[in-house]
Amino acid sequence: MTPLLVSRCRTQDEPAARAVQEWIRPGGGVAARFFREPAGYLLRFPGVADFEVDAEGRAATCFPAPGTADDAYWRVYNHQVTPLMLSLGGALVLHASAVEVCGRAMGFVGGSGAGKSTLAASFVGAGQRFLADDALLVEARDEPPVAHPVPAALRLYPDSLDALARMDGAGRLARGEAHQRDTPCVLGHLFILDGESADPQVESVSGAEAFIALVRHAFHVDPADRQRGALHFAALAALARSARVARLRYPRRYEALAAVRELVTLEVAFAGARA
Secondary structure, eight states, X not given: OOOOEEOOOOOOOOOSSOOSEEEEOXXXXXXXXXXXXXXXXXXXXXXXXXXXXXXXXXXXXXXXXXXXXXXXXXXXXXXXXXXXXXXXXXXXXXXXXXXXXXXXXXXXXXXXXXSXXXXXXXXXXXXXXXXXXXOEEEEOSSSSOEEEOOOOOOOOOHHHHHHXXXXXXXHHHHTTOOOBXXXXXXXXXXXXXXXXXXXXXXXXEOHHHHHHHXXXXXXXXXXXXXXXXXXXXXXHHHHHHHSEEEEEEOOOOGGGHHHHHHHHHHHHHHHHHHO
16 A cells, blocks of 8 residues: 545535444444445545545545544554555454464454454553454465464553553553564464453354354445455455454453453463464
């Protein structure tokens, strides 16, 4: 991809065409809308910026909404637009944060607010290496699948960062000392974050259920693009067959994170011993 070109501010007038996809926030409201254009796509993030990208995801121009701070549209570009552009180029990118555990990549997959970054930060604070936050690039054409590190800082809400910084070993996050792996890593597990439970629980997911869960949490711009969609779904099907996919439920309390880490690490270590 070429560097982002930042153009003039402009109002976000309603395009004549209908959106090919919308992202809805967990609490309601539109987080993003995508429109097909003659030369590519318009990726709109209401109140922040429009991004015009070419059809192959190689270049983008940003048109900030009036009054938008520079760091706001750069944040959206790095964490949302870039993964979407990679998907236009044929890459498989999941809504996932990932760390290295027992020598293999492990991803936490889920929507906004599911706890992906907090879980990853908890592992990093306990000494594991960080791979990616919110966007995990995966190669699934061969077995085993491979996860690629994505250079980006862990994004945490202030309350999460404060709570983690008070726990043993997690102060390195507050000091910006998280250790990131800089080479690809075999992907061992994908944990789908699926609600809460009284105690941490892991349940294996396979077949069509694993495929559907991964489809829900993969970056993809245009569901109506049949040719690109066929390749996208084939890659997801290969990933569902080759990776260990599990559903993870746990109490959404900071003091429960140590128990979640222990359960997940045992699951990964046990799977590695069977391999």
